[in-house]
Amino acid sequence: MPEFNKNLNRREMIKLMGWGVASIYLGGCTTVSQVQEIPPSAVLKSIAAEPAMSTFGPFDRTMGDIAPRRFSGDVPEKGHKILWNKKEFIAKQGGLPPPTENANLVVVGGGMSGLLSTYMSRNQNPILLEQGDRFGGNSRGESWQGIDYSLATAYFGVPPEGGQIDEFFKQIGIKGKYRVRKGADPIVVDGKTYDDVWSTGTVPESTAQFKFLNQHFTDVLNEANGQMYPEIPIKDEEKRKRTTALDKMTFKKYLEKLVKGKLHPHVEQVIDHYFWSAGASTYREISAAAGLNFFAGDFGEVAVAPGGNGFIAEATLASIMKDVPLQNLRPSSLVIDVRVVGQNVHVSYVDAQDKLKTIKAKSVIMSCPKFIAAVLIDDLESDRLRAIKSINYRGYLLANVLVNQPLKDSFYDLFFFDKNNPDNNVKESALKQRATDLVYGNYAKPDNSRTILTVFRGFPYEGARAGIYDPGAYEKYRGEFEDQIHSNILPMLNIPKSNVVDVRMARWGHPLPVPMAGNIASGKVELLRKPFKKRVFFVEQDNWTLPCFETAFSEASFWTPKVVDLVMNQKMS
Ligand SMILES: Cc1cc2nc3c(=O)[nH]c(=O)nc-3n(C[C@H](O)[C@H](O)[C@H](O)COP(=O)(O)OP(=O)(O)OC[C@H]3O[C@@H](n4cnc5c(N)ncnc54)[C@H](O)[C@@H]3O)c2cc1C
Structure with a gap:
């Protein structure tokens, strides 16, 4: 695309989105340790961050010159086997086990959205459960002779100086460590x-x-x-009407x-x-809103990191590991059930040793796709379920x-x-x-x-x-x-x-x-992303059916402070 006058691009709009609140949570983890009700073992801090990163980080750097003849990418077999027969599986286990661990917050899904949510709530020592054996979701990569490459995500918008993403990149140490495509x-x-x-x-x-x-x-x-540039997620009320009108066609x-x-x-x-x-x-x-958001946005500058957006995922995980105990970061942990019980949420998962366990949490962030959330939470509202079923x-x-x-x-x-x-x-x-x-x-x-x-x-x-x-x-x-x-x-x-x-x-x-025409105008996205029973929150790219890093960042910035407030003001019952 030709070189343009680049005052704003799709991602630069983020700067204008009014994320003042998020900066509190991006600003460090100095405040909250006194309210922790974390299991005693959680005091074990990371002792082996480097080996852990090579084992469960977003990049698999163990491939030789010729890789085995198999697909990389997602590994859904275990999830399919258990989740599509969830009732039978639980019955065979003799029911869901009672909680053996307490946590302020559990994050379900360790893709970009889950990593960002975990980072932004790191002062609560969240437990991050990811079904895959590596964190990163679609933002993962591999390596050949020391050169990282992406398994999916490729680039992001150049973050504007002083904006929220720029600030975040500074904190995790990757500001400017990418190449900008111009012209x-x-x-x-x-x-x-x-x-x-x-x-x-x-x-x-x-x-x-x-x-x-x-x-x-x-x-x-x-x-x-x-x-007008149709920003999605919509934050600017003045633009809501015009963006919604664009979404209808x-x-x-x-x-x-x-x-x-x-x-x-x-x-x-x-x-x-x-x-x-x-x-x-x-x-x-x-929709025309999503179309313009992506297509006009790409007329601006884009940033390309070594190995794609897995680079951001890896740096986010490395920063999480500085503050959150290593044992709270759990790959190969397939969540199978999430239910609100009184003031708490019980999260049951099959761990890396195939043991079914339950954590009692004050709050949960669902950073897995909604069609999976619909299986994990038995009693989701029927209108939300219909909305989820209608996403392609x-x-x-x-x-x-x-x-x-x-x-x-x-x-x-x-x-x-x-x-x-x-x-x-x-x-x-x-x-x-x-x-x-x-x-x-x-x-x-x-x-x-x-x-x-x-x-x-x-x-x-x-x-x-x-x-x-x-x-x-x-x-x-x-x-x-x-x-x-x-x-x-x-x-x-x-x-x-x-x-x-x-x-x-x-x-x-x-x-x-897929950001189908009407997803926003029909109110569907609001149904998808609203909290469930006041303590289960949703942070994923499909909150707005707009698949990109900026949606993950925007939704994590919007919801995580609310979750942290809730957790800080609630006692474990
Ligand atoms: C081929 C491709 C190219 C792309 N290119 C770009 C790009 O260039 N730029 C860009 O910005 N975006 C790109 N994207 C979009 C990309 O999906 C987002 O940028 C972002 O990575 C999405 O993160 P997420 O965490 O919301 O979702 P995901 O990455 O899907 O993460 C969800 C996570 O939840 C986990 N999970 C699911 N079920 C469970 C369970 N029951 N228990 C525990 N964990 C569970 C999954 O294993 C996964 O890790 C691309 C996507 C694809 C597929």
């Missing part, structure tokens, strides 16, 4: 490379529309010429109204493929290609597609197109003899999850990736096939909630 990335349409499609167009018939929309997205980003409808007709097929494909990649969704279904979650595959040569440092994110793809049937088109783009995986850490390319393949339609979990899925999709890598991607980058050392795939069954 346009090329796009390849049907084998032809366009360096700045938004200024030049592709064919003469598309040029006027590309240029017109270029100006529009720039105006939205900068809130110029009467345009699809992004496609919005753009067609804007250009007073149909989009040129190339314009349509550039925009739609962006959403296939960014959210496994299409611009035909997502989409599947994703990506491949990291390890290459034994440097890359000409000329782009960060490279989209490529065949302009002849008929886009009327999204599933058919997506199956033909396969991956939509690749990022220069070690952009933040260029190397003079090695390169990692991260190739993205979202599934922008319902029902793909079953296919990617088929028994033969690994070989099938590896074959498809390799085919596209060898026949399209490597030639595009002038990389000989013989320089590819390994291809490593990550699989995600349902990592991305």
Whole structure:
């Protein structure tokens, strides 16, 4: 995308969101130790932070040159086995055991949202339960010969100086430790490379529309010429009405109204493929509010850390480990039941040794996806359950290609597609197109003899999850990736096939909630994120069905102070 006047971008809006309260909780952990009712063993402070980080941190750095032929990514087998037969499982165990441990706060789910919630409540010595064997959720990575790469998340918005995220990054020691992408990335349409499609167009018939929309997205980003940037989560009451109005229509409808007709097929494909990649969704279904939030936001600068956003997850975890006892950080701990009992909440989980245990807590933050929260909490309200059932979650595959040569440092994110793809049937088109783009995986850490390319393949339609979990899925999709890598991607980058050392795939069954038109306007998101029985809170990207780091940060900043207040003012009954 071209270089713009970058006063504001999607993430820079965060600065304006009025998060004064959060700063109290970001500000250190000096206040609360006197109200702890933590089990005695919790006084054991971290004695082996480094080995622990290598065992359960977001990066698996144990892979050799050639990885085992299996998917990385999510590992849902145990969860599926137990949670989809929860009643039977509990019955076989002789019922849920009584609590054997007390805690001020339990956080369920150790992805970015859970880590941020834990960090922001660290003065309460929270217990963090994560079903996977590593913390980080979708913000995890691996490593090849000392170069970290991402298994999913790639970048974030450059945090504005002095804003909440900037302050947080300072605290966890990562401020400025990322590379900023400025200016346009090329796009390849049907084998032809366009360096700045938004200024030049592709064919003469598309040029006027590309240029017109270029100006529009720039105006939205900068809130110029009467345009407004739709910030999500909505914090600014003045913007609520306009953002909600934008949420009622699809992004496609919005753009067609804007250009007073149909989009040129190339314009349509550039925009739609962006959403296939960014959210496994299409611009035909997502709201105009979410569409503008993401698309106009990406006309600004983006920040790329070594190994993607797992870098933030790792630094957050390292900071948590300075204050929270190591034994409170529990990977391989699958939560199976959360229930409010009197003034407290009982959280039952299957621990790393497959033992079923219960913790009695004053409060709980649910940082797992809502479709899982709905299984864990038996008595959720029926309207909330309906809202949860109506959220679409989409599947994703990506491949990291390890290459034994440097890359000409000329782009960060490279989209490529065949302009002849008929886009009327999204599933058919997506199956033909396969991956939509690749990022220069070690952009933040260029190397003079090695390169990692991260190739993205979202599934922008319902029902793909079953296919990617088929028994033969690994070989099938590896074959498809390799085919596209060898026949399209490597030639595009002038990389000989013989320089590819390994291809490593990550699989995600349902990592991305889709910001469908109407999710905000219908009141659904408010149903999703409101506290349950005053002591169970929800902090996850799906609170707003908007999958990005900023949603996780925003929701953790909004809810964690409320949880901490509650915990501080309540005695354990
Ligand atoms: C392919 C891909 C690319 C992406 N790229 C970007 C990007 O470039 N930039 C960006 O900002 N965002 C990106 N995202 C969005 C990303 O999901 C968010 O940025 C963020 O990482 C979400 O964090 P979360 O904690 O809300 O959710 P998750 O990461 O899904 O974390 C939820 C956690 O809950 C755990 N859990 C679930 N059930 C249980 C249970 N019963 N007991 C205990 N634990 C449980 C899970 O194991 C998981 O660790 C991408 C996502 C994907 C899939």
